[in-house]
Amino acid sequence: xxxxxxxxxxxxxxxxxxxxxxxxxxxxxxxxxxxxxxxxxxxxxxxxxxxxxxxxxxxxxxxxxxxxxxxxxxxxxxxxxxxxxxxxxxxxxxxxxxxxxxxxxxxxxxxxxxxxxxxxxxxxxxxxxxx
Amino acid sequence: xxxxxxxxxxxxxxxxxxxxxxxxxxxxxxxxxxxxxxxxxxxxxxxxxxxxxxxxxxxxxxxxxxxxxxxxxxxxxxxxxxxxxxxxxxxxxxxxxxxxxxxxxxxxxxxxxxxxxxxxxxxxxxxxxxxxxxxxxxxxxxxxxxxxxxxxxxxxxxxxxxxxxxxxxxxxxxxxxxxxxxxxxxxxxxxxxxxxxxxxxxxxxxxxxxxx
Numbered sequence: 601x602x603x604x605x606x607x608x609x610x611x612x613x614x615x616x617x618x619x620x621x622x623x624x625x626x627x628x629x630x631x632x633x634x635x636x637x638x639x640x641x642x643x644x645x646x647x648x649x650x651x652x653x654x655x656x657x658x659x660x661x662x663x664x665x666x667x668x669x670x671x672x673x674x675x676x677x678x679x680x681x682x683x684x685x686x687x688x689x690x691x692x693x694x695x696x697x698x699x700x701x702x703x704x705x706x707x708x709x710x711x712x713x714x715x716x717x718x719x720x721x722x723x724x725x726x727x728x729x730x731x
Numbered sequence: 732x733x734x735x736x737x738x739x740x741x742x743x744x745x746x747x748x749x750x751x752x753x754x755x756x757x758x759x760x761x762x763x764x765x766x767x768x769x770x771x772x773x774x775x776x777x778x779x780x781x782x783x784x785x786x787x788x789x790x791x792x793x794x795x796x797x798x799x800x801x802x803x804x805x806x807x808x809x810x811x812x813x814x815x816x817x818x819x820x821x822x823x824x825x826x827x828x829x830x831x832x833x834x835x836x837x838x839x840x841x842x843x844x845x846x847x848x849x850x851x852x853x854x855x856x857x858x859x860x861x862x863x864x865x866x867x868x869x870x871x872x873x874x875x876x877x878x879x880x881x882x883x884x885x886x887x888x889x890x891x892x893x894x895x896x897x898x899x900x901x902x903x904x905x906x907x908x909x910x911x912x913x914x915x916x917x918x919x920x921x922x923x924x925x926x927x928x929x930x931x932x933x934x935x936x937x938x939x940x941x942x943x
Contacts, residue, residue, distance in 0.1 A: 645827065647837065
């Protein structure tokens with residue numbers, strides 16, 4: 601296999617862990633076994649403790665607007681170690697978790713903040729690689 | 732130094748090589764991002780292991796002290812007999828969570844500590860010292876399950892990190908330098924050909940002028 605094909609294969613495999621369909625926080629809270637099916641056919645399970653923590657951060661009306669997992673988009677264009685959080689409710693939640701000022705629709709976070717976010721929400725956040 | 736690729740010095744080849752460098756660079760940037768994210772995950776798990784391991788070991792030593800006490804007070808044979816009568820089932824929910832495609836175990840344990848009445852051994856032949864030792868072992872078990880989850884995660888992340896690093900190194904030190912070397916070679920060759928052409932044309936022009 602040529603090196604180009606290997607690189608293309610490698611790039612196509614980077615996002616296989618992402619879910620086919622995201623679950624809202626409300627759906628996840630109501631489910632007896634909160635989980636999503638990934639594109640590679642595996643199953644990703646959310647920890648109930650984290651769902652309850654997220655529920656505590658949001659008013660009840662917003663719970664069905666928060667898709668899970670929250671995606672931490674890593675984009676080399678933004679610079680090494682910079683990640684983007686998109687979506688109004690996602691930004692609201694992440695801002696609260698990190699103690700940052702809420703931005704409208706999009707939030708850029710940096711490596712130490714990504715580490716904090718992943719520490720607090722290990723199952724309800726996932727990396728997304730963009731190019 | 733990276734070995735240069737054998738390429739034909741043509742403009743077409745130059746364009747192709749530039750595209751290949753672009754793709755390799757993109758792959759390199761993304762894999763580097765993945766490696767950084769893996770490092771974050773690895774250190775996070777490591778921190779949790781560092782917190783969980785002393786707790787589990789401390790609880791185990793407390794439990795072993797309680798067991799020694801139990802052997803001394805209740806008797807070795809009686810304690811062993813009670814352990815054989817104990818129910819061994821434990822409700823553990825083992826699933827997976829994904830960190831960039833790495834499946835790491837996610838273990839959710841129900842209540843590990845049990846009531847003396849539901850442990851299964853007879854109460855009339857045993858003492859509260861045995862209950863206390865059992866309770867301490869159950870606590871230790873819960874901590875050990877957590878520790879196992881973290882340690883398995885750390886191994887899985889480390890394995891993936893190793894693989895990714897190998898790919899990043901191959902791109903950084905072998906493929907990209909080779910492609911760049913080939914581009915440099917083609918550009919030099921094309922420049923050289925242009926210079927040759929130019930001097931040839933000058934020479935022809937001079938010859939034609941001489942004839943006239």
